[in-house]
Amino acid sequence: MSAQNLTIVQAVRDGLYTEMNLDDEVLVMGEDVGKNGGVFRATEGLWDEFGDDRVIDTPLAESGIIGTAVGMAAMGLKPVPEIQFSGFMYPGFDQIVSHMSRFRTRTRGRYTLPMVLRAPYGGGIRAPESHSESKEMFYAHEAGLKVVIPSTPYDTKGLLISAIRDPDPVVFLEPKLIYRAFRGEVPEEDYTVPIGEAAVRREGSDVSVFTYGAMTRPTLEAVENLEEEGIDAEVVDLRSISPLDRETIVESFKKTGRAVVVHEAPKTGGLGGEITAIIQEEALLYQEAPVKRVAGYDVPYPLYALEDYYLPSVARVEDGIREAVNF
Amino acid sequence: MSVLQRDPQDQVRVLDEDGTVVGEVPDIDDETLVDMYRNMRLARHFDTRAVSLQRQGRMGTYPPLSGQEGAQIGSAIALEEDDWMVPSYREHGAALLRGLPLKQTLLYWMGHEKGNEMPEGVNLFPPAVPIASQIPHATGAGWSFKLRGEEDKAVLCYFGDGATSEGDFHEGLNFAGVFDTPNVFFCNNNQWAISVPRERQTASETIAQKAAAYGIDGVQVDGMDPLAVYAVTKAALEKARNPGEGEGRPTLIEAVQYRFGAHTTADDPTVYRDDEEVEKWKAKDPIPRLEAFLRETGRLDDEKVEEIEAEIKQRVADAIEAAESDPRPEPSDMFDYAYDERTPEIQAQYEEFEALREKVGDEGFLRE
Ligand SMILES: Cc1ncc(C[n+]2csc(CCOP(=O)(O)OP(=O)(O)O)c2C)c(N)n1
Numbered sequence: 134m135s136a137q138n139l140t141i142v143q144a145v146r147d148g149l150y151t152e153m154n155l156d157d158e159v160l161v162m163g164e165d166v167g168k169n170g171g172v173f174r175a176t177e178g179l180w181d182e183f184g185d186d187r188v189i190d191t192p193l194a195e196s197g198i199i200g201t202a203v204g205m206a207a208m209g210l211k212p213v214p215e216i217q218f219s220g221f222m223y224p225g226f227d228q229i230v231s232h233m234s235r236f237r238t239r240t241r242g243r244y245t246l247p248m249v250l251r252a253p254y255g256g257g258i259r260a261p262e263s264h265s266e267s268k269e270m271f272y273a274h275e276a277g278l279k280v281v282i283p284s285t286p287y288d289t290k291g292l293l294i295s296a297i298r299d300p301d302p303v304v305f306l307e308p309k310l311i312y313r314a315f316r317g318e319v320p321e322e323d324y325t326v327p328i329g330e331a332a333v334r335r336e337g338s339d340v341s342v343f344t345y346g347a348m349t350r351p352t353l354e355a356v357e358n359l360e361e362e363g364i365d366a367e368v369v370d371l372r373s374i375s376p377l378d379r380e381t382i383v384e385s386f387k388k389t390g391r392a393v394v395v396h397e398a399p400k401t402g403g404l405g406g407e408i409t410a411i412i413q414e415e416a417l418l419y420q421e422a423p424v425k426r427v428a429g430y431d432v433p434y435p436l437y438a439l440e441d442y443y444l445p446s447v448a449r450v451e452d453g454i455r456e457a458v459n460f
Numbered sequence: 461m462s463v464l465q466r467d468p469q470d471q472v473r474v475l476d477e478d479g480t481v482v483g484e485v486p487d488i489d490d491e492t493l494v495d496m497y498r499n500m501r502l503a504r505h506f507d508t509r510a511v512s513l514q515r516q517g518r519m520g521t522y523p524p525l526s527g528q529e530g531a532q533i534g535s536a537i538a539l540e541e542d543d544w545m546v547p548s549y550r551e552h553g554a555a556l557l558r559g560l561p562l563k564q565t566l567l568y569w570m571g572h573e574k575g576n577e578m579p580e581g582v583n584l585f586p587p588a589v590p591i592a593s594q595i596p597h598a599t600g601a602g603w604s605f606k607l608r609g610e611e612d613k614a615v616l617c618y619f620g621d622g623a624t625s626e627g628d629f630h631e632g633l634n635f636a637g638v639f640d641t642p643n644v645f646f647c648n649n650n651q652w653a654i655s656v657p658r659e660r661q662t663a664s665e666t667i668a669q670k671a672a673a674y675g676i677d678g679v680q681v682d683g684m685d686p687l688a689v690y691a692v693t694k695a696a697l698e699k700a701r702n703p704g705e706g707e708g709r710p711t712l713i714e715a716v717q718y719r720f721g722a723h724t725t726a727d728d729p730t731v732y733r734d735d736e737e738v739e740k741w742k743a744k745d746p747i748p749r750l751e752a753f754l755r756e757t758g759r760l761d762d763e764k765v766e767e768i769e770a771e772i773k774q775r776v777a778d779a780i781e782a783a784e785s786d787p788r789p790e791p792s793d794m795f796d797y798a799y800d801e802r803t804p805e806i807q808a809q810y811e812e813f814e815a816l817r818e819k820v821g822d823e824g825f826l827r828e
Contacts, residue, residue, distance in 0.1 A: 168732050169655035192625035192661050193591055193653050221590060224626060257827070259520045259571065261549070263589040401805060430809045432798045437520055437571035441826045442791040442813070448824030452816055 139319045142312040144286040145175045145251070148293035149213065151323045153183055156211065159297055162189040163198055163215035172217055173253055173312060195225035199250065203232050206246040211297055219254035219306060220263040226271075233302045234277030246302045249293070253309035255347050255397055257444055259437040266434045267398040272304045273375040279303045279328055280375040284349040286317035288372060291326030299328065308347035331378035333385065337367035340391040340457050343382060343408050345371040348395045348445055355450035364458055374404055382408060383415045390421035391457045397444050400428035422460035427453035463695050464711060468668035468678040471716065474687035477744050479752025486691040490759050496537055496686055497750050497760065500529040502772040503553030504747060506562055509776050510552075510569065514725040518784065522569045523550045527684070527720035530746025531648055532618075533557065534689030535715070538697055539616060542583070546598040546617040549587040550648070554618065558584045562779035563786070572789050573797070592623035595632030595645065602641035602700070602710075614642040614700035616693070622653025624670065625661045636710040637674035642700035643710045644693065648683065650719040651741075655732035668714040676710040683715030684746040687753070718744070791817070791825075 139147060153159045160183075161176055167190035170177035180188040191198050195216055202212040216222045222229065229250070236246050256265035272280045281296055281303055283289040289307070296303035334349065335356060344352045349370050356366040369385050371378060386392050392412060394405035405426035412424060427445045435443055463472050463484075474483040488496075507526050513519040525532065532553035539545065545558045552565045559582035568575025568587065576586040585601075588594035598617030605613040623629055624647060636643045647667050651658050664670055671678025677699075681692045696711035703709050718741035722729050729738075754760035795802055795810040802810065816824065 164653070165655045167655075170731070172654065172726070190656050190660055193622035193656065194625040194627065196627050197625070223590070224593075224628070261521055261569070261589055262587075400809065430794065430813070431803070431806050432794050432809075435794045436568070436573050436575075438573075438789050439571075439791055439794050443794060446825045446827070448820040449816060452820070 136318040144289035148290040159211045160187040199225035199228040206248040216252040219252040249296045254306045257310035281373045282346040295325040310347040329376040331381040335368040337365040341385040344395040393425045425453045425457045472681040524721040530686040531683040531715040534686035535693040538693040544583040546585040563782045566783035592626035592628040602643040621649040633674040644696040654723045671712040678712045683717030684744040
């Protein structure tokens with residue numbers, strides 16, 4: 134396989150391009166996705182390539198975008214609607230939770246919705262109000278949806294293709310902080326990364342650190358710094374938060390007996406609580422220390438002058454890991 | 461006959477592109493007219509400086525208003541003291557007239573929550589970033605005046621042409637029609653919602669005609685003609701407060717105009733629109749247009765223009781200086797405004813945060 138060196142946002146584009154070439158039923162729709170190529174350039178050039186019927190600039194209306202995609206998907210198309218920022222999914226929230234997630238159930242499987250709702254999410258890029266929140270748990274809490282959050286260019290393309298081929302609706306959240314932060318090898322061909330399987334990014338024996346999306350980077354950096362202190366941490370990148378790879382979580386925890394969860398979503402009701410519960414349910418007797426959650430605070434995401442204080446930093450992650458190890 | 465009583469296709473104009481009078485000049489005193497000009501110049505200069513601050517990395521993403529001064533100032537100057545304004549995120553000029561200091565606008569776009577702290581007596585909602593979401597608020601505010609019998613107050617709400625595609629637009633206007641609330645809905649139709657042209661927002665011929673669907677009045681105005689904008693906004697606000705026999709209170713105004721620059725400083729308009737179009741609209745620039753009229757009618761001369769120029773430069777420079785020398789917000793700020801009182805969980809998180817800050821210093825948090 135020949136490979137290219139791509140950023141995450143380029144891998145999104147490449148995944149869409151690859152799958153649109155292979156499957157005529159796949160189409161992209163949303164605000165500014167056509168001629169403009171998306172405000173983050175995730176659909177750049179697709180309009181020139183596939184035209185106005187497959188790369189559709191829609192009116193500014195999220196309920197309309199998601200609701201019409203539901204109708205298209207019910208009829209067998211594979212729409213990939215883009216919501217410009219995850220903070221603007223709420224006008225379409227009713228369509229997501231009342232219909233996108235429930236169409237299969239409501240029709241006892243007669244209709245399925247092979248659609249992928251994409252949106253950049255998360256903070257750290259000094260964006261204006263409503264552009265930086267991390268609300269992935271809204272969707273993880275909703276049965277009938279899969280929720281995928283990649284952290285590398287390779288995974289981005291492979292997971293996106295899996296999502297498009299999945300018969301069920303997928304919410305595909307792209308951590309925009311790392312859209313362009315680094316490059317990685319991405320095969321030119323189509324390939325898939327399975328949804329629901331975590332990746333062990335680093336093996337270790339002292340403590341398991343569970344994370345995903347943009348927080349994978351500060352976590353790996355923190356773990357590297359702690360190596361000098363003699364702490365050998367394992368880092369698990371969950372990649373999809375629904376379904377969650379319980380097996381990898383439990384396996385890793387049984388090996389280390391200590392866990393830290395890192396995410397930028399608010400602590401209360403965040404994925405950290407769920408992982409803690411899984412550990413309680415399935416590996417209580419292996420536990421050497423309380424599970425430590427390093428997360429966003431339970432406050433509205435601040436305007437950007439304070440966002441560095443809100444987001445888990447390398448120092449915060451280090452501190453959390455030390456606490457779990459030195460308990 | 462009121463300027464509002466006309467076919468919504470029939471655009472209200474007072475000045476042509478050269479500033480020649482082609483319609484009925486509204487009844488405004490000389491001082492207000494010059495003030496209109498001063499504030500439009502101020503808004504333009506502020507905008508130019510704000511874009512440059514962003515380019516220099518001294519401010520975050522910023523939505524420029526150049527080209528839209530006629531609509532913003534012409535409408536905002538029509539408000540009475542007790543009226544309220546509900547803006548989107550681009551109405552820096554209108555907000556200034558309502559009483560929000562330029563320094564606050566700068567702070568907001570510099571990422572400080574303090575920018576949203578309205579001074580006492582400033583009847584202004586904070587900027588709304590989610591498109592169209594402020595429109596039902598405006599209806600609700602107007603409705604509250606009606607429910608409480610405060611008949612001397614009206615609400616002026618701004619949004620773009622893209623906003624008219626959202627459900628919130630329809631719901632807000634529909635409620636206003638049904639409950640006959642004292643609202644003026646002011647659409648800044650600047651032709652583009654980022655890269656999507658107006659024709660892709662609606663198949664309606666005009667936005668003004670949408671009013672008919674809600675049983676309210678609709679009027680289209682040349683948004684780059686500040687006198688025409690003033691005339692229709694004034695009439696609509698008066699009707700909202702004091703409708704005549706058989707008249708409804710709410711009005712939808714479509715102000716047809718153009719944004720000269722980028723949608724925001726994060727956007728590159730050359731990808732989706734051509735120079736020719738921009739030039740065509742620049743010929744309608746509201747500032748030289750009003751200036752020509754004021755000079756022609758003896759209300760303005762070189763000396764006065766120079767005085768105004770010096771004054772606005774000073775005001776903007778002072779505002780930038782004040783915003784930049786404002787102390788950085790305290791991180792504890794973050795924990796203070798979610799609730800009236802910190803919940804136990806937030807308090808615990810705050811204490812943990814401060815303990816760690818003590819340990820690792822601010823460097824432990826700040827990324828370069
Ligand atoms: C609900 C929602 N969807 C998407 C966006 C992203 N967005 C910000 S401004 C904009 C275009 C708005 O156009 P318009 O309403 O015409 O107002 P203008 O910016 O031209 O003044 C878009 C799509 C948003 N802020 N809110």
